[in-house]
Amino acid sequence: MVWETQDRLTAEPAAKAVLDKKLKADIKALCKLYPNKQAALLPILHRVQAKRGHLPDQALIEIADLLELSPAQVLDTAGFYDMYTRQKRGKHLIGVCESLSCELCGSGEILKALKKKLKIEPGQTTKDGKFTLITMQCLGACDYAPAVLIDETLYKTVTADQLDSILQEADK
Template identity: 45%
Template structure:
């Protein structure tokens, strides 16, 4: 079953398509809209993207699986993505990674039983000068300390 985009998403996709030379060139932003709409990029969601872009499922699948920022399986309400690259590591990122694992009782790639948090180690978040950096859904957090992590996680309902 191919999923259908909402009217709101279709409007956004139409706006995006106007800015690209052809539909296939808009694969990345349309995948983001699909991820936001369907929660993750299931086969059905990628087929919906392929249909709307008039391209093959293989093309969409190839793009979606190349980038770690697209979720190919369901994630929790809050997707906690901690940077695992060098600059953040030098700034104490490894300690923050371990702290998050302990605090959430998760390994990378796992989701809490209540579906609230998924923990991932990700590539550079382009915040190298202010690491350790973390992204939760679409919000960025920088200069992390264990205390700051506690504050952030406690603020999430």
């Protein structure tokens, strides 16, 4: 018996492109800011994620093609950093800091309360698609522990009692 290998990229029907003209132009502009285009990979992943909400496989393939990298190299980078997600996220991303200062100041209680309120575990999204809950490492606000980051807003010295109003404010 002979095993035949197939290149998944050519053996399967091509997926619909996810990078539109504008995004490709943004990527090309970002490449010009770096000594070589491969060096622009991190900001490009940020840009695509900001636009698409996550980094689907097809986006990684297209980025690899534009940067003359292998899809595996782009996937390795996207998978290494916490700030990139390959799963679709909710409208708002809630990050609870679980590093030492925050943990000592009660981030565990905050996380527990959020899990109960939102009825999800870290890494999951609420049924209505509004919130995705994750844990994060130090947010650089240790003197205001426990800290919670919702989208771009940092909430300091958070208590469980404040969570309802914080969630309301985040989803205004």
